[in-house]
Amino acid sequence: MTDGFREPFAIPRFALPALVARIGARLPQWPHAVALAAGLNVAVRLKLLPEESLAPLENRRFLIDVTDTGGRAAFTFRDGRFRPLFSIPETPDLAFRANLSTFMQLAARQEDPDTLFFNRALSIEGDTELGLVVKNMLDAVEWPNFPGMSLSRR
Amino acid sequence: MPQYRIPELVCPAGGLPALRAAVDNGADTVYFGYRNDTNARNFAGLNFDRKAMVEGIGHAHKHGRRALLAINTFPQAGREAEWRAAIDGAADLGVDAVILADVGLLDYASRRHPDLRLHLSVQGSATSHEAINFAHREFGIRRAVLPRVLTLAQVESVIRNTPVEIEVFCFGSLCVMNEGRCWLSSYATGESPNTVGACSPARFVKWERKPGQMDTRLNGILIDRRGDGEPAGYPTLCKGRFEVGGATYYALEEPASLNALELLPEIARIGVAAVKVEGRQRSPAYVAQVTRVMRAALDALGEGPERFTVRPDWRAELGKVSEGSQVTLGAYNRPWR
Numbered sequence: 001m002t003d004g005f006r007e008p009f010a011i012p013r014f015a016l017p018a019l020v021a022r023i024g025a026r027l028p029q030w031p032h033a034v035a036l037a038a039g040l041n042v043a044v045r046l047k048l049l050p051e052e053s054l055a056p057l058e059n060r061r062f063l064i065d066v067t068d069t070g071g072r073a074a075f076t077f078r079d080g081r082f083r084p085l086f087s088i089p090e091t092p093d094l095a096f097r098a099n100l101s102t103f104m105q106l107a108a109r110q111e112d113p114d115t116l117f118f119n120r121a122l123s124i125e126g127d128t129e130l131g132l133v134v135k136n137m138l139d140a141v142e143w144p145n146f147p148g149m150s151l152s153r154r
Numbered sequence: 155m156p157q158y159r160i161p162e163l164v165c166p167a168g169g170l171p172a173l174r175a176a177v178d179n180g181a182d183t184v185y186f187g188y189r190n191d192t193n194a195r196n197f198a199g200l201n202f203d204r205k206a207m208v209e210g211i212g213h214a215h216k217h218g219r220r221a222l223l224a225i226n227t228f229p230q231a232g233r234e235a236e237w238r239a240a241i242d243g244a245a246d247l248g249v250d251a252v253i254l255a256d257v258g259l260l261d262y263a264s265r266r267h268p269d270l271r272l273h274l275s276v277q278g279s280a281t282s283h284e285a286i287n288f289a290h291r292e293f294g295i296r297r298a299v300l301p302r303v304l305t306l307a308q309v310e311s312v313i314r315n316t317p318v319e320i321e322v323f324c325f326g327s328l329c330v331m332n333e334g335r336c337w338l339s340s341y342a343t344g345e346s347p348n349t350v351g352a353c354s355p356a357r358f359v360k361w362e363r364k365p366g367q368m369d370t371r372l373n374g375i376l377i378d379r380r381g382d383g384e385p386a387g388y389p390t391l392c393k394g395r396f397e398v399g400g401a402t403y404y405a406l407e408e409p410a411s412l413n414a415l416e417l418l419p420e421i422a423r424i425g426v427a428a429v430k431v432e433g434r435q436r437s438p439a440y441v442a443q444v445t446r447v448m449r450a451a452l453d454a455l456g457e458g459p460e461r462f463t464v465r466p467d468w469r470a471e472l473g474k475v476s477e478g479s480q481v482t483l484g485a486y487n488r489p490w491r
Contacts, residue, residue: 053199056198097363109171109437109438109439110439111439112436112437112439112440112443112475113437114435114436114437114440114475114477115439115440115474115475117386118385118386118387118409118475118476118477118478118479119385119386119474119479120380120382120383120384120385120386123361123363123368124361125361125362125363127357128356128357128359128360128361129198129355129356129357129359131356132197132198132199132200132356133198133199134199135199135437136168136169136197136198136199136200137199139168139169139171139172139200139437139438140169140170140171140199140200141171142170142171143171
Protein backbone atom coordinates (compact mmCIF):
# COMPACT_ATOMS: atom_id res chain seq x y z
CA MET A 1 0.00 0.00 0.00
CA THR A 2 1.62 3.22 -1.09
CA ASP A 3 -0.95 5.98 -1.17
CA GLY A 4 -2.11 5.61 2.42
CA PHE A 5 -5.83 5.38 1.91
CA ARG A 6 -6.74 2.38 -0.20
CA GLU A 7 -7.52 -1.01 1.26
CA PRO A 8 -4.47 -3.26 1.20
CA PHE A 9 -6.74 -6.09 0.14
CA ALA A 10 -9.80 -5.62 -2.04
CA ILE A 11 -12.37 -7.88 -3.62
CA PRO A 12 -12.89 -6.73 -7.21
CA ARG A 13 -16.29 -6.38 -8.81
CA PHE A 14 -16.89 -9.23 -11.20
CA ALA A 15 -19.69 -11.30 -12.70
CA LEU A 16 -19.42 -14.98 -13.49
CA PRO A 17 -20.39 -16.19 -16.98
CA ALA A 18 -24.10 -16.88 -17.46
CA LEU A 19 -23.33 -20.59 -17.96
CA VAL A 20 -22.35 -20.84 -14.29
CA ALA A 21 -25.80 -19.67 -13.19
CA ARG A 22 -27.52 -22.08 -15.60
CA ILE A 23 -25.60 -25.00 -14.16
CA GLY A 24 -25.70 -23.70 -10.58
CA ALA A 25 -29.47 -23.34 -10.60
CA ARG A 26 -29.79 -27.07 -11.42
CA LEU A 27 -27.73 -28.18 -8.45
CA PRO A 28 -29.34 -28.90 -5.09
CA GLN A 29 -29.70 -25.63 -3.15
CA TRP A 30 -29.97 -26.93 0.40
CA PRO A 31 -26.19 -27.17 1.09
CA HIS A 32 -25.89 -23.35 0.80
CA ALA A 33 -28.73 -22.90 3.26
CA VAL A 34 -27.25 -25.42 5.71
CA ALA A 35 -23.85 -23.73 5.60
CA LEU A 36 -25.31 -20.24 5.95
CA ALA A 37 -27.57 -21.20 8.86
CA ALA A 38 -24.64 -22.92 10.59
CA GLY A 39 -22.49 -19.80 10.22
CA LEU A 40 -25.22 -17.54 11.57
CA ASN A 41 -25.78 -19.89 14.50
CA VAL A 42 -22.12 -19.57 15.44
CA ALA A 43 -22.67 -15.81 15.64
CA VAL A 44 -25.79 -16.40 17.80
CA ARG A 45 -23.85 -18.72 20.13
CA LEU A 46 -21.04 -16.20 20.48
CA LYS A 47 -23.73 -13.64 21.34
CA LEU A 48 -22.52 -11.40 18.50
CA LEU A 49 -26.10 -10.76 17.37
CA PRO A 50 -28.11 -8.69 19.86
CA GLU A 51 -31.30 -10.35 21.13
CA GLU A 52 -33.49 -7.32 20.47
CA SER A 53 -32.53 -7.52 16.78
CA LEU A 54 -33.11 -11.27 16.61
CA ALA A 55 -36.67 -11.07 17.98
CA PRO A 56 -38.16 -9.49 14.82
CA LEU A 57 -36.67 -12.33 12.73
CA GLU A 58 -38.76 -15.03 14.43
CA ASN A 59 -40.53 -17.26 11.89
CA ARG A 60 -39.70 -14.95 8.99
CA ARG A 61 -38.44 -16.54 5.76
CA PHE A 62 -35.28 -15.17 4.18
CA LEU A 63 -33.83 -15.75 0.74
CA ILE A 64 -30.28 -15.08 -0.40
CA ASP A 65 -30.13 -15.23 -4.20
CA VAL A 66 -26.65 -15.27 -5.75
CA THR A 67 -27.58 -14.34 -9.28
CA ASP A 68 -24.40 -15.24 -11.16
CA THR A 69 -23.85 -18.63 -9.51
CA GLY A 70 -27.52 -19.62 -9.61
CA GLY A 71 -27.20 -20.44 -5.92
CA ARG A 72 -30.08 -19.72 -3.60
CA ALA A 73 -30.28 -20.20 0.14
CA ALA A 74 -33.48 -19.95 2.15
CA PHE A 75 -33.63 -19.99 5.90
CA THR A 76 -35.72 -18.94 8.86
CA PHE A 77 -35.14 -18.10 12.51
CA ARG A 78 -37.06 -20.08 15.13
CA ASP A 79 -36.56 -20.69 18.86
CA GLY A 80 -33.20 -18.97 18.99
CA ARG A 81 -31.65 -20.69 15.98
CA PHE A 82 -31.33 -20.11 12.24
CA ARG A 83 -32.75 -23.07 10.33
CA PRO A 84 -32.28 -23.89 6.67
CA LEU A 85 -35.41 -24.22 4.54
CA PHE A 86 -35.19 -27.16 2.19
CA SER A 87 -37.57 -25.70 -0.36
CA ILE A 88 -37.23 -22.17 -1.71
CA PRO A 89 -40.30 -20.10 -0.67
CA GLU A 90 -42.23 -18.42 -3.51
CA THR A 91 -42.68 -15.22 -1.53
CA PRO A 92 -40.02 -14.90 1.16
CA ASP A 93 -40.47 -12.16 3.76
CA LEU A 94 -37.14 -10.72 2.70
CA ALA A 95 -34.92 -11.40 -0.31
CA PHE A 96 -31.41 -10.13 -1.02
CA ARG A 97 -30.27 -10.54 -4.62
CA ALA A 98 -26.78 -9.79 -5.91
CA ASN A 99 -23.91 -11.49 -7.65
CA LEU A 100 -21.17 -13.36 -5.83
CA SER A 101 -18.62 -10.53 -5.80
CA THR A 102 -21.18 -8.18 -4.25
CA PHE A 103 -22.00 -10.65 -1.47
CA MET A 104 -18.26 -11.15 -0.87
CA GLN A 105 -17.72 -7.37 -0.64
CA LEU A 106 -20.59 -7.15 1.82
CA ALA A 107 -19.34 -10.03 3.94
CA ALA A 108 -15.85 -8.51 4.13
CA ARG A 109 -17.38 -5.12 5.01
CA GLN A 110 -15.54 -3.74 2.03
CA GLU A 111 -18.60 -1.97 0.63
CA ASP A 112 -21.62 -0.40 2.25
CA PRO A 113 -25.01 -1.95 1.37
CA ASP A 114 -26.44 1.51 0.56
CA THR A 115 -23.60 2.05 -1.94
CA LEU A 116 -24.39 -1.31 -3.55
CA PHE A 117 -28.09 -0.45 -3.56
CA PHE A 118 -27.46 3.00 -5.13
CA ASN A 119 -25.42 1.48 -7.95
CA ARG A 120 -27.95 -1.34 -8.34
CA ALA A 121 -25.56 -4.16 -7.50
CA LEU A 122 -27.80 -5.23 -4.60
CA SER A 123 -31.56 -5.60 -4.61
CA ILE A 124 -33.77 -5.88 -1.56
CA GLU A 125 -37.36 -7.08 -1.83
CA GLY A 126 -40.07 -7.83 0.65
CA ASP A 127 -40.35 -6.31 4.11
CA THR A 128 -38.04 -3.27 3.94
CA GLU A 129 -38.07 -2.68 7.68
CA LEU A 130 -37.00 -6.28 8.27
CA GLY A 131 -34.21 -5.68 5.75
CA LEU A 132 -33.06 -2.66 7.70
CA VAL A 133 -33.09 -4.65 10.95
CA VAL A 134 -30.91 -7.34 9.35
CA LYS A 135 -28.54 -4.79 7.78
CA ASN A 136 -28.15 -2.78 10.95
CA MET A 137 -27.79 -5.95 13.06
CA LEU A 138 -24.90 -7.15 10.90
CA ASP A 139 -23.34 -3.65 10.87
CA ALA A 140 -23.41 -3.51 14.67
CA VAL A 141 -21.60 -6.83 15.13
CA GLU A 142 -18.09 -6.46 16.45
CA TRP A 143 -16.53 -9.37 14.59
CA PRO A 144 -13.36 -10.85 15.99
CA ASN A 145 -10.36 -9.46 14.10
CA PHE A 146 -9.55 -11.34 10.93
CA PRO A 147 -6.24 -10.44 9.34
CA GLY A 148 -6.58 -8.51 6.10
CA MET A 149 -10.24 -7.67 6.70
CA SER A 150 -9.82 -4.79 9.08
CA LEU A 151 -11.31 -1.40 8.25
CA SER A 152 -8.42 0.42 9.77
CA ARG A 153 -5.40 1.62 7.91
CA ARG A 154 -3.12 -0.64 9.87
CA MET B 155 -9.49 37.88 9.22
CA PRO B 156 -9.63 34.46 10.85
CA GLN B 157 -6.38 32.57 11.13
CA TYR B 158 -5.90 29.82 8.52
CA ARG B 159 -6.46 26.52 10.24
CA ILE B 160 -7.36 23.02 9.19
CA PRO B 161 -11.00 22.30 10.09
CA GLU B 162 -11.87 19.53 12.52
CA LEU B 163 -13.20 16.40 10.78
CA VAL B 164 -16.56 15.29 12.22
CA CYS B 165 -17.72 11.79 11.21
CA PRO B 166 -20.93 9.78 11.69
CA ALA B 167 -21.45 6.61 13.70
CA GLY B 168 -24.62 4.52 13.60
CA GLY B 169 -23.04 1.83 15.75
CA LEU B 170 -19.84 0.85 17.53
CA PRO B 171 -18.05 -0.66 14.50
CA ALA B 172 -18.75 2.56 12.55
CA LEU B 173 -17.46 4.64 15.46
CA ARG B 174 -14.27 2.59 15.55
CA ALA B 175 -13.94 2.92 11.77
CA ALA B 176 -14.20 6.73 12.10
CA VAL B 177 -11.63 6.91 14.89
CA ASP B 178 -9.22 4.44 13.24
CA ASN B 179 -9.36 6.28 9.91
CA GLY B 180 -8.64 9.72 11.26
CA ALA B 181 -11.83 11.48 12.40
CA ASP B 182 -11.14 14.20 14.96
CA THR B 183 -14.68 13.89 16.26
CA VAL B 184 -17.49 11.34 16.03
CA TYR B 185 -21.20 11.99 16.42
CA PHE B 186 -23.96 9.52 17.24
CA GLY B 187 -27.38 9.28 18.83
CA TYR B 188 -29.72 7.29 21.04
CA ARG B 189 -31.79 4.41 19.77
CA ASN B 190 -35.10 6.35 19.96
CA ASP B 191 -36.97 9.25 18.44
CA THR B 192 -34.76 11.90 20.04
CA ASN B 193 -32.53 11.04 17.08
CA ALA B 194 -33.10 12.21 13.49
CA ARG B 195 -31.61 8.92 12.26
CA ASN B 196 -33.99 6.66 14.15
CA PHE B 197 -33.93 3.48 12.07
CA ALA B 198 -34.58 -0.09 13.22
CA GLY B 199 -31.50 -1.71 14.71
CA LEU B 200 -29.34 1.41 14.32
CA ASN B 201 -27.74 3.65 16.95
CA PHE B 202 -26.49 3.30 20.51
CA ASP B 203 -27.88 2.00 23.76
CA ARG B 204 -26.27 3.28 26.94
CA LYS B 205 -23.73 0.46 27.17
CA ALA B 206 -22.55 1.00 23.59
CA MET B 207 -22.35 4.74 24.22
CA VAL B 208 -20.10 4.28 27.24
CA GLU B 209 -17.84 2.04 25.18
CA GLY B 210 -17.88 4.37 22.16
CA ILE B 211 -17.12 7.51 24.15
CA GLY B 212 -14.34 5.60 25.93
CA HIS B 213 -12.86 4.51 22.61
CA ALA B 214 -12.93 8.05 21.18
CA HIS B 215 -11.41 9.59 24.30
CA LYS B 216 -8.72 6.92 24.57
CA HIS B 217 -7.54 8.02 21.12
CA GLY B 218 -7.80 11.72 21.93
CA ARG B 219 -10.91 12.29 19.79
CA ARG B 220 -14.16 14.01 20.72
CA ALA B 221 -17.61 12.43 20.99
CA LEU B 222 -20.79 14.38 20.24
CA LEU B 223 -24.33 13.22 20.98
CA ALA B 224 -27.07 14.34 18.61
CA ILE B 225 -30.49 14.93 20.19
CA ASN B 226 -31.73 16.62 17.08
CA THR B 227 -35.48 16.03 16.77
CA PHE B 228 -38.27 18.16 18.23
CA PRO B 229 -39.98 16.97 21.43
CA GLN B 230 -43.54 15.85 20.86
CA ALA B 231 -46.28 17.45 22.95
CA GLY B 232 -46.69 15.74 26.31
CA ARG B 233 -43.45 13.75 25.91
CA GLU B 234 -40.90 16.50 26.65
CA ALA B 235 -39.55 14.47 29.58
CA GLU B 236 -38.07 11.86 27.22
CA TRP B 237 -36.00 14.48 25.40
CA ARG B 238 -34.91 16.08 28.68
CA ALA B 239 -33.88 12.69 30.04
CA ALA B 240 -31.76 12.20 26.92
CA ILE B 241 -29.92 15.46 27.71
CA ASP B 242 -29.44 14.48 31.36
CA GLY B 243 -28.06 11.15 30.16
CA ALA B 244 -25.63 12.90 27.81
CA ALA B 245 -24.30 15.03 30.66
CA ASP B 246 -23.84 11.87 32.78
CA LEU B 247 -22.01 10.06 30.00
CA GLY B 248 -19.41 12.79 29.66
CA VAL B 249 -19.87 13.58 25.97
CA ASP B 250 -17.89 16.54 24.66
CA ALA B 251 -21.04 18.29 23.44
CA VAL B 252 -24.71 17.68 22.62
CA ILE B 253 -26.14 18.70 19.26
CA LEU B 254 -29.61 20.19 19.79
CA ALA B 255 -32.18 21.67 17.42
CA ASP B 256 -35.10 22.68 19.65
CA VAL B 257 -34.96 26.01 21.50
CA GLY B 258 -36.89 24.56 24.45
CA LEU B 259 -34.24 21.87 24.85
CA LEU B 260 -31.41 24.38 24.41
CA ASP B 261 -32.98 26.40 27.22
CA TYR B 262 -33.35 23.30 29.43
CA ALA B 263 -29.78 22.12 28.78
CA SER B 264 -28.23 25.54 29.39
CA ARG B 265 -30.01 25.93 32.72
CA ARG B 266 -29.79 22.37 33.97
CA HIS B 267 -26.28 21.55 32.76
CA PRO B 268 -24.38 24.84 32.50
CA ASP B 269 -21.08 23.02 31.87
CA LEU B 270 -22.43 20.95 28.99
CA ARG B 271 -21.15 22.26 25.65
CA LEU B 272 -24.02 22.95 23.24
CA HIS B 273 -23.96 22.78 19.45
CA LEU B 274 -26.86 24.06 17.39
CA SER B 275 -27.94 21.27 15.05
CA VAL B 276 -28.41 21.72 11.33
CA GLN B 277 -32.03 20.81 12.12
CA GLY B 278 -32.23 24.09 14.08
CA SER B 279 -32.20 25.70 10.63
CA ALA B 280 -30.19 28.78 11.63
CA THR B 281 -28.96 30.33 8.38
CA SER B 282 -28.12 33.87 9.55
CA HIS B 283 -25.67 35.26 12.08
CA GLU B 284 -28.62 36.88 13.87
CA ALA B 285 -30.21 33.48 14.53
CA ILE B 286 -26.89 32.03 15.66
CA ASN B 287 -26.04 34.99 17.87
CA PHE B 288 -29.48 34.73 19.46
CA ALA B 289 -28.82 31.10 20.41
CA HIS B 290 -25.38 32.15 21.66
CA ARG B 291 -26.74 34.95 23.81
CA GLU B 292 -29.70 33.01 25.21
CA PHE B 293 -28.27 29.49 25.55
CA GLY B 294 -24.52 29.90 25.23
CA ILE B 295 -24.12 27.66 22.15
CA ARG B 296 -20.48 27.22 21.17
CA ARG B 297 -20.95 25.90 17.66
CA ALA B 298 -23.62 25.99 14.94
CA VAL B 299 -23.98 23.54 12.07
CA LEU B 300 -25.11 25.45 8.99
CA PRO B 301 -27.96 24.16 6.80
CA ARG B 302 -26.86 23.17 3.32
CA VAL B 303 -28.59 26.13 1.63
CA LEU B 304 -25.90 28.83 1.84
CA THR B 305 -23.28 29.79 -0.71
CA LEU B 306 -19.68 29.87 0.55
CA ALA B 307 -19.80 33.69 0.41
CA GLN B 308 -22.81 33.59 2.73
CA VAL B 309 -21.03 31.14 5.05
CA GLU B 310 -18.10 33.57 5.20
CA SER B 311 -20.42 36.44 6.06
CA VAL B 312 -21.93 34.39 8.93
CA ILE B 313 -18.45 33.58 10.27
CA ARG B 314 -17.38 37.25 10.22
CA ASN B 315 -20.41 38.23 12.25
CA THR B 316 -20.51 35.66 15.04
CA PRO B 317 -18.26 34.49 17.86
CA VAL B 318 -19.79 30.99 17.51
CA GLU B 319 -17.74 28.27 15.78
CA ILE B 320 -19.20 27.26 12.43
CA GLU B 321 -19.47 23.69 11.17
CA VAL B 322 -20.47 22.88 7.58
CA PHE B 323 -21.16 19.67 5.69
CA CYS B 324 -18.41 18.47 3.37
CA PHE B 325 -19.87 15.17 2.20
CA GLY B 326 -23.09 13.16 2.21
CA SER B 327 -26.64 12.75 1.00
CA LEU B 328 -28.64 15.86 0.20
CA CYS B 329 -32.39 16.40 0.39
CA VAL B 330 -34.66 19.39 -0.21
CA MET B 331 -32.82 21.02 2.69
CA ASN B 332 -35.78 22.51 4.44
CA GLU B 333 -33.95 21.38 7.52
CA GLY B 334 -35.83 21.11 10.77
CA ARG B 335 -39.05 22.01 8.98
CA CYS B 336 -39.61 19.22 6.49
CA TRP B 337 -43.03 17.59 6.62
CA LEU B 338 -42.98 16.20 3.11
CA SER B 339 -42.75 12.61 4.28
CA SER B 340 -45.91 13.13 6.37
CA TYR B 341 -48.01 13.60 3.26
CA ALA B 342 -47.38 10.00 2.31
CA THR B 343 -46.84 8.31 5.67
CA GLY B 344 -48.07 10.56 8.48
CA GLU B 345 -44.52 10.59 9.87
CA SER B 346 -41.62 12.97 9.31
CA PRO B 347 -37.94 13.21 10.28
CA ASN B 348 -38.57 15.93 12.82
CA THR B 349 -41.29 14.04 14.63
CA VAL B 350 -40.31 10.35 14.63
CA GLY B 351 -36.74 10.69 13.45
CA ALA B 352 -37.03 9.20 9.98
CA CYS B 353 -38.28 10.34 6.63
CA SER B 354 -39.78 7.47 4.69
CA PRO B 355 -39.87 5.06 7.66
CA ALA B 356 -38.87 1.63 6.34
CA ARG B 357 -42.19 -0.05 7.03
CA PHE B 358 -43.81 2.20 4.40
CA VAL B 359 -41.20 1.44 1.74
CA LYS B 360 -41.64 -1.26 -0.86
CA TRP B 361 -39.36 -2.13 -3.76
CA GLU B 362 -41.07 -4.14 -6.48
CA ARG B 363 -38.91 -5.87 -9.03
CA LYS B 364 -40.43 -6.48 -12.43
CA PRO B 365 -38.71 -7.59 -15.61
CA GLY B 366 -36.41 -4.72 -16.66
CA GLN B 367 -37.54 -2.29 -13.95
CA MET B 368 -37.88 -1.61 -10.26
CA ASP B 369 -40.77 0.35 -8.75
CA THR B 370 -40.39 2.22 -5.48
CA ARG B 371 -43.53 2.71 -3.44
CA LEU B 372 -43.99 4.78 -0.30
CA ASN B 373 -47.12 3.75 1.60
CA GLY B 374 -48.47 2.42 -1.70
CA ILE B 375 -47.74 5.61 -3.66
CA LEU B 376 -45.50 5.07 -6.68
CA ILE B 377 -42.61 7.53 -6.26
CA ASP B 378 -40.11 6.20 -8.78
CA ARG B 379 -39.62 3.64 -11.53
CA ARG B 380 -36.11 2.71 -12.61
CA GLY B 381 -34.73 0.66 -15.42
CA ASP B 382 -32.21 -2.07 -14.57
CA GLY B 383 -28.82 -0.56 -13.87
CA GLU B 384 -30.16 2.99 -13.48
CA PRO B 385 -28.63 4.46 -10.29
CA ALA B 386 -30.90 4.68 -7.25
CA GLY B 387 -31.32 7.00 -4.28
CA TYR B 388 -33.09 6.82 -0.94
CA PRO B 389 -36.84 6.17 -1.23
CA THR B 390 -37.99 9.64 -0.16
CA LEU B 391 -40.72 11.77 -1.68
CA CYS B 392 -38.28 14.62 -2.38
CA LYS B 393 -36.19 12.32 -4.57
CA GLY B 394 -39.09 10.75 -6.43
CA ARG B 395 -39.84 11.30 -10.11
CA PHE B 396 -43.18 12.88 -10.85
CA GLU B 397 -45.18 13.88 -13.88
CA VAL B 398 -45.20 17.66 -14.06
CA GLY B 399 -46.49 19.51 -17.11
CA GLY B 400 -46.39 16.38 -19.23
CA ALA B 401 -42.78 15.43 -18.37
CA THR B 402 -41.68 12.88 -15.79
CA TYR B 403 -38.53 13.88 -13.88
CA TYR B 404 -37.00 14.61 -10.49
CA ALA B 405 -39.30 17.56 -9.92
CA LEU B 406 -38.07 18.36 -6.40
CA GLU B 407 -34.51 17.08 -6.01
CA GLU B 408 -32.17 14.70 -7.80
CA PRO B 409 -30.63 11.93 -5.74
CA ALA B 410 -27.02 13.04 -5.23
CA SER B 411 -24.42 13.47 -2.53
CA LEU B 412 -22.70 16.71 -1.60
CA ASN B 413 -18.95 16.53 -2.21
CA ALA B 414 -17.07 19.69 -1.18
CA LEU B 415 -13.54 18.24 -1.53
CA GLU B 416 -12.46 20.84 -4.07
CA LEU B 417 -13.74 23.66 -1.85
CA LEU B 418 -11.69 22.62 1.21
CA PRO B 419 -9.01 25.34 0.75
CA GLU B 420 -11.73 28.00 0.59
CA ILE B 421 -13.65 26.43 3.50
CA ALA B 422 -10.49 26.60 5.62
CA ARG B 423 -9.60 30.11 4.45
CA ILE B 424 -12.92 31.63 5.51
CA GLY B 425 -12.49 30.16 8.99
CA VAL B 426 -14.85 27.18 9.13
CA ALA B 427 -14.09 25.38 12.41
CA ALA B 428 -15.30 21.91 11.44
CA VAL B 429 -16.40 19.91 8.42
CA LYS B 430 -19.02 17.22 8.80
CA VAL B 431 -19.68 13.96 7.00
CA GLU B 432 -23.34 12.88 6.75
CA GLY B 433 -24.40 9.24 7.10
CA ARG B 434 -25.18 7.74 10.49
CA GLN B 435 -27.56 5.39 8.68
CA ARG B 436 -24.68 3.91 6.71
CA SER B 437 -22.33 1.02 7.34
CA PRO B 438 -18.83 0.91 8.84
CA ALA B 439 -17.43 0.43 5.31
CA TYR B 440 -18.80 3.82 4.20
CA VAL B 441 -17.56 5.57 7.33
CA ALA B 442 -14.09 4.09 6.83
CA GLN B 443 -13.98 5.02 3.12
CA VAL B 444 -15.19 8.60 3.49
CA THR B 445 -13.21 9.33 6.66
CA ARG B 446 -10.02 8.03 5.03
CA VAL B 447 -10.45 10.27 1.98
CA MET B 448 -11.38 13.37 3.99
CA ARG B 449 -8.45 12.81 6.37
CA ALA B 450 -6.03 12.47 3.46
CA ALA B 451 -7.45 15.64 1.88
CA LEU B 452 -7.28 17.68 5.10
CA ASP B 453 -3.73 16.47 5.74
CA ALA B 454 -2.79 17.50 2.21
CA LEU B 455 -4.34 20.90 2.86
CA GLY B 456 -2.16 21.19 5.95
CA GLU B 457 0.87 21.05 3.70
CA GLY B 458 -0.17 24.27 1.99
CA PRO B 459 -3.48 25.33 0.44
CA GLU B 460 -1.77 26.65 -2.68
CA ARG B 461 -0.51 23.16 -3.51
CA PHE B 462 -3.82 21.40 -2.76
CA THR B 463 -5.40 19.42 -5.58
CA VAL B 464 -8.19 16.87 -5.45
CA ARG B 465 -6.69 13.49 -6.31
CA PRO B 466 -8.65 11.40 -8.83
CA ASP B 467 -8.69 8.40 -6.48
CA TRP B 468 -10.32 10.52 -3.73
CA ARG B 469 -12.92 11.66 -6.22
CA ALA B 470 -13.55 8.12 -7.42
CA GLU B 471 -13.90 6.72 -3.89
CA LEU B 472 -16.42 9.39 -2.87
CA GLY B 473 -18.30 9.17 -6.18
CA LYS B 474 -18.74 5.43 -5.70
CA VAL B 475 -20.48 5.71 -2.31
CA SER B 476 -22.69 8.64 -3.36
CA GLU B 477 -26.44 8.55 -3.53
CA GLY B 478 -27.62 8.08 -7.11
CA SER B 479 -23.89 7.54 -7.87
CA GLN B 480 -23.52 11.29 -8.49
CA VAL B 481 -22.09 14.24 -6.58
CA THR B 482 -22.78 17.96 -6.45
CA LEU B 483 -21.37 21.11 -4.85
CA GLY B 484 -24.92 21.87 -3.69
CA ALA B 485 -25.59 25.46 -2.70
CA TYR B 486 -21.94 26.28 -2.02
CA ASN B 487 -21.25 27.50 -5.53
CA ARG B 488 -24.73 28.56 -6.59
CA PRO B 489 -24.45 31.79 -8.61
CA TRP B 490 -27.90 32.99 -7.54
CA ARG B 491 -29.20 33.73 -4.04
